[in-house]
Structures are given as C-alpha cells and as structure tokens.
Amino acid sequence: MSQPPDGVASLLDVSGHGALVTGAASGLGLAMAEAMAEAGAIVTLLDVDGETLARVEEELRSRGLEIRSVCVDVADFDALEAAIHEAAVEVGRLDAVFANAGISAGPGIAFTDAGALANVDLESWNRVLDVNLTGVLVTMRAAAAEMRPRRYGRIVVTSSVAGVSAEPTVGYAYTATKAGVLGLVRHAAIELASSGICVNAIAPGPFRTNIAGGRIRQPEIAAVFAANVPVGRIAEPSELKGLTLFLGSPASSYVTGTTIPIDGGELAGHVLRERTESR
Ligand code: NAD
Secondary structure (H helix, E strand, C coil), rough: CCCCCCCHHHHHCCCHHHHHHECCHHHHHHHHHHHHCCCCCCCEEEEEEHHHHHHHHHHHCCCCCCCCECCCCCCCHHHHHHHHHHHHHHCCCCCEECCCCCCCCCCCCCCCHHHHHHCCCCHHHHHHHHHHHHHHHHHHHHHHHHHHHCCCCEEEEECCHHCCCCCCCCCHHHHHHHHHHHHHHHHHHHHHHHHEEEEEEEEEEEECHHHHHHHHHHHHHHHHHHCCCCCCCCCCCHHHHHHHHHHHHHCCCCCCCCCEEEEHHHHHHCCCCCCCCCC
C-alpha cells in the first residue's frame, strides 16, 4: 500500500502540542483528552471532581500518555483563567483548548412537568449559566490570550443538538446555554481568524456518559434518546475521538465559526420509523 504524502500525514500531527480540556475527568471530555494525548499532545485535564480527576490522570499516565491535571470549578472564573495560563507556562505552549465542561439543567418536558417553562427555578438557571455559558466565555478568553502571540490555536466548544434545535428531553437553562455558546463561537471566530485561531463548536447527540447522574445509562432512558436518532442508538464517548483530532489539529485550518453535529443524523430530520407502502 502506498504511503500518504508527508503533507497529509502532518495535518493530524499534534505531537508535542499543548492541549487543555475542561470537564476532562469523565465522558466526552475524557474522550477528547485521550484522543489528543494518544496523538502525542501534552494534555492538561481540568475538572471540578478532584477524586475522579486524580484516578483518571494516573490511569492515562500508566498508559504512557503525557498528562497533567488541575482541579478547578469553571464557574470560579479567576481560578479558571489562572489555571489555563499556568498550563500554557508549564507545558510551554497551548495549541488546543476544549471548552467542554457542562452540567444538566434537569430533565425536560419529555420526561416531567418539572421541566416546563412555569417551573424554571432561577437559582438552578443561574448555576447552569455560570458553568455552561460564562465558563465557556472565560475559557475562550484565557485560551485566546495564550494562542494569539503564537498565531496558532484551536478552540473547540461543546454545545449540543439542544443548542441547534428544540430538544424536549432537556431543561430550559441547558437549551439556552447550548444555543448561547454557538453565538460566542461565531463572534470569537471572526475576531480571532486573523490571529490563526480557529473557533468551532460541536453539537453532540446522545452519548453514554455520566451527565445528569448517568441517567442516559438506564436502558429505558437511552431508548427515548435513541428513538430520535436515525442511526438508532446512543453513542459511545470514543466515537468523538476522530472529530476531536480533526478540530484540535492543523487539519482544520480553514474551518472556523461553525458547528459540527456528531449526532447519528439526529439534526438531519425525522427518523423513518416505518414505510407506508410495501417495497
Ligand atoms: P459527564 O458528566 O460525563 O462529564 C462532565 C465532566 O465535567 C465531569 O467530569 C464533571 O465533573 C465536569 N464538570 C462539571 N461541572 C464542572 C465545573 N463546574 N467545573 C469543572 N468541571 C466540571 O458529562 P458529558 O456528557 O461528558 O458532558 C460533557 C459536555 O458534553 C457537557 O458540556 C454536556 O453538556 C455536553 N453534551 C453531552 C451530551 C451527552 O449526551 N452526554 C450531549 C450533548 C452535549
């Protein structure tokens, strides 16, 4: 078999790059961290759950991956900004930052009246906004500050299919923040394009993770989510690794300001449940 030309092989080469992932101790963030580290990047895992973070760091290091970690709440904005700066200083460079940490706003109207407009609780609303929206803004700001002088960077924000289209399985604050980050991505992309920094969002469909206490791992809940997915199932976090490497590497140099669904076809349209006429 012929070898790919060098230029093609180097597109996905992130060896020696500095990467940082927020919400990296579990689920999609862990898959992103693994993808970048397995491809040779030096990855900082940032998470609020110190115990799980320590266990994950040790496990990844035992596989020979270059990993460091920092326990921070992304809603502690000063600490977040300081941690991102420190990651850049310690590793010596910061090439790719994944603003991924996020929390559920409780189940939506597909499951319970507690998810209805009349029942939106403002205390919970504000916490979800701090983590899912302002935390992303501050992550992007701190990342851009490190990337600008080197005129290279990749910022990837985890939105959701719920940020693109109405999704009755999730709560109002979740929908609002996941739509909000898409605006941040577009705005930052046009500001940072001339500095060699690409800013994009991903819109995952349902993945088997620990969000909302791991509800989606229950077969009956997974079935509700899978019913909207043409591929017919929820996804495993490892299925995010290819898109992670594309968006986190030089390969995506002309992709910026956009949202890439990774959703088994959910945003493409209605699921074809059955044909109305015989074949
Ligand atoms: P998860 O709960 O498995 O992982 C989230 C991680 O983020 C956890 O390790 C948690 O400790 C950390 N975290 C939570 N709040 C934090 C905070 N304030 N500061 C720092 N770390 C914090 O969930 P997940 O599904 O992997 O979620 C990751 C992202 O993917 C979220 O933004 C979520 O909204 C988004 N998403 C998930 C799905 C899905 O189906 N799982 C779909 C679309 C979007």
